[in-house]
Amino acid sequence: MANNALGAIKRSLDAHIGQHILLRANGGRRKTVERSGVLERTYPSVFIIKLDEEKHAFERVSYSYADVLTKTVELTICGQDGQRFTISYEQ
Structure with a gap:
């Protein structure tokens, strides 16, 4: 099941190569790292x-x-028209 989930996340990201992305990652000890x-x-x-x-x-x-699967990293894709959506895997 985990392999299917990881594959689904990879395929989802494959469709957005070259697009702007916002990233929020758990930096440990209650720290959150935000990057773009x-x-x-x-x-x-x-x-x-x-x-x-x-x-x-x-x-x-x-x-x-x-x-991404364990929600250590949250990814938000920024579309050309200002639209934003989050990449995640939900069962």
Whole structure:
């Protein structure tokens, strides 16, 4: 079942490569990290986000699909028409 969920998240992200994305991640010890950038690439186990250069000290971050499944990472896709929606997996 987990493999199907991870595959569904990957397919969902595959459809949004090149789009602007907002990311909220659990940084540990009650810290939340918020970043923005462009979904650059997806791989079998991880996806890469190229961060906005003026806002962040480093260029890219990667997260696993399991992070999205366990809600450690929340992804919001920003569409061209200003529309926003969250990538998640619900049973």
